[in-house]
Amino acid sequence: MKISDKEIPHPIHPQHKLKLEYTEIPFTCDGCKEAGIGLKYSCHQFDLHKACAEPPLVINNSFYRKCTFEFHHHPPGEERRICDACRKEVLGFVYHCKRCGFDLHPCCGNLPQVLDDGEHNLYLCVKLSGACHKCGGKGPGWAYRSRCKTYNLHLSCVKELLVESWEAMYLQVDKNKVREMQTRIPSLKGTLANHHGNGGIRGGKVRKCCRMAGGAIRIIVSAILGDPTSIIAAVVGGFISK
Template sequence: MRYNEISHFSHPQHKLKFEYTEALFKCDGCNEVGIGSRYRCATCDYDLHLHCALLSPSFTHPFYTKCSFQFYSRPPGTVERYCNACEKDVTGFMYHCKSCGFDLHPCCAKLPVVLDDGDVKLYLYRKVSASCHRCGRKGQSWSYRSSCKKYNLHVACVKEMLVESWHDHQINMSNSHIGRAVNNNFNGGGKLETRIPKGTLQSYQKRSGNKGKMKKCSEMAGLAIQFVVSAVLGDPTTLIAGVVGSLISK
C-alpha cells in the first residue's frame, strides 16, 4: 500500500511526500542507490526507498525458513556486516536474524522470487551451481536463473553494474563540465545505463555457436536486468515498461 504523505521515525522534523523520479538518488535509510518511486522531504533533501519508508517490523524469507528477521535502523554490534543477498556492505536500515546472523538490505529482502513477462521466467535462487553470465564465477550471491537453466545472473553483479554505470555517469558529467550533479552524492539527473555489456553476449555466442540461442539469451539478459535493477533500486515498476530490445547492446 502506498500513501501520498507519511510520517517516519527516521525524519521526525517533517512529513515525507511520495514522488517519482527518473534521477538516481541515495536512500538516507539504507544508504543504497535508488530510482523511481520514493518518499522525500524536499526541505531537508531526505529520501527513502519505498521499502525503507514502509517497513515491516519483522518478516520471514523462504530462503531461511528457520530465521526470523527483525528490522534495525543500523547494524547491531561492532562487527562490519554484509547483505547475504548481494554481498554488499550493510551500513543503514537492515533486517537481521539474531539466531543465524544473516542480514538483508530492505530492497534485497523484497526481491521477487519469480520474474515473469509471459514468455520468459526467471527464478531467484539462494545458490546456483552454474556460472554467472556476467562474471563467469559461481559466487555465493543470490542469483536469477532462467526456467531453461541456461542463463544465470548474480544479484551482486547487477549491483556492480549499477555502481559502474553511475561512476561512468559522474565521470562523463565531470568531463563535460556539468559537474553540479557530481557533487550531489547520487542526486544527479542522469539516466541509468541498463544495457548488457557487449562482452557478455559475445562470450555467450562463442560458447553456443548459435545466433538463435544468443538472441534468446539476450532477451533473458534484458529481462533479468530490467526486473533485478528495478527491485534492487527499490521500485519494482521502474524500467520494466521499456522494450527489452532497447536494453541490449548493439
C-alpha cells in the same frame, strides 16, 4: 503514473513529512544507503525507498526458514555486517536475524521470487549451480537464473554494473569508464552467444537468448532498486545501455 498525496512522518527525519513520489533518476536511499529508482518517499533533502519508509518490523524468508528477521535502523553490534543476499556491506537500515546472524538489505529482503522480463521467467536462488555470466563464478550470494539454467546473474554482479553505470552517467567520472560500460552489456550477450554456439545452436536461438540477456538485466536491476515494474525496467535499460 498516478501518485497519491499520502504523506508520512519518519523517526530518523522528524523535520519534515515525506511524500510519495516517482522518479526516473537514480537516488541514494537515506535509510539503507543503497541505490533506488521509481517510487520513493521524499522531501527536499531526504529520500527513502518505499520498502524502507514503511517496512514490516519482522519478515521471514524462504531461504532461511529458521530465521526471524527484525528491522533495525542501524546495523546491530560493532562488527562489520554484510547482506547475505547481495554480499554488499550493510551501512544503514537492515533486517537482522539475532539467532543466526544473517542480514538482508530491505530491498534485498523484498526481492520477488520470480521475475518476468516479458519473454522469460527468472528465478531467485540462494546459490548458483552454473557460472554467473558476469563474474564466471558460482560463489555465495543470491542470484537470478533462467528456467533452462543457461542464464545466471549474481545480485552482487548486477549491483556492480548498476553502480558503475550510475557513476559514469550522473557523477561525471572518468569518461573512459563510460566507454567501458558501453561494452559491458554487449560483452555479456556475446558470452551467451558463445555458450550456445559451442552447443551447436545457431541463428534464432542465439538472438533470442541475447534479447533475454538485455531484458533480464533491466528487470533484475529494477527489482534491486526497489521497483520491479516494466516501466522502471525500461528506464533502467536506458541508463545502463547508454
